[in-house]
Amino acid sequence: MRLPLVFSATLFLTSGCALLMLASGGALAQGVFTCVDSKGRKITSDRPIAECMDRTQQEISPTSGAVRRVIQPQLTAAERTAAEEKEKAAAEARAQAAEEKKRERALLQRYPNKPAHDRERAVALVQVEEAMKTAARRVQELTEQRKAINADMEFYSKDPGRAPPSLRRRVDENEMSIASQKRVIADQESEKKRVNARFDEELARLRPLWAASSVPAAAAAAKY
Numbered sequence: 001m002r003l004p005l006v007f008s009a010t011l012f013l014t015s016g017c018a019l020l021m022l023a024s025g026g027a028l029a030q031g032v033f034t035c036v037d038s039k040g041r042k043i044t045s046d047r048p049i050a051e052c053m054d055r056t057q058q059e060i061s062p063t064s065g066a067v068r069r070v071i072q073p074q075l076t077a078a079e080r081t082a083a084e085e086k087e088k089a090a091a092e093a094r095a096q097a098a099e100e101k102k103r104e105r106a107l108l109q110r111y112p113n114k115p116a117h118d119r120e121r122a123v124a125l126v127q128v129e130e131a132m133k134t135a136a137r138r139v140q141e142l143t144e145q146r147k148a149i150n151a152d153m154e155f156y157s158k159d160p161g162r163a164p165p166s167l168r169r170r171v172d173e174n175e176m177s178i179a180s181q182k183r184v185i186a187d188q189e190s191e192k193k194r195v196n197a198r199f200d201e202e203l204a205r206l207r208p209l210w211a212a213s214s215v216p217a218a219a220a221a222a223k224y
């Protein structure tokens with residue numbers, strides 16, 4: 001069936017107008033890119049400008065003239081490496097900060113107040129002091145034993161080399177035992193200092209945490 005000539009022409013014109021509108025709509029959808037190049041010239045284009053890849057470009061709406069987006073300059077290999085290292089350092093800093101917050105929460109949960117912290121310090125120090133007392137008592141016992149050994153050695157005072165091997169061995173063992181217990185006492189003295197230093201460091205960290213946690217509690221209590 002053949003269409004009337006007038007109808008065919010109308011259909012052709014309508015289709016052409018539709019295609020033209022689609023084409024113009026696509027052109028309007030495309031932004032206008034603009035920048036100022038290294039020579040100070042302002043350049044405008046319908047696509048990102050190659051001459052301005054090393055500087056900032058703007059995409060502007062052709063209808064409103066508003067800036068749609070800002071295209072940052074492309075980085076060189078060295079600049080990309082520096083940027084990556086900077087981002088890596090920033091990520092590590094964020095991770096460290098998050099870990100520190102985690103440790104602070106755990107510390108605050110373990111020691112909600114100063115009396116709780118003081119009690120645990122006292123417990124830790126009691127263990128150290130008990131070890132020191134035990135070693136001191138042992139030194140006293142060995143000292144008394146040495147008096148008895150010295151009494152036996154008195155017979156060989158003019159010529160100690162004539163003392164029986166068993167007696168000389170008792171002297172050596174006694175001296176080594178006393179030296180060993182004195183090392184225990186010295187080690188426990190160092191441990192006592194270490195324990196106090198640890199609790200002092202924790203206390204310095206806990207004071208601002210306790211102060212910060214008491215503010216919300218005080219504010220909540222003020223409402224009632």
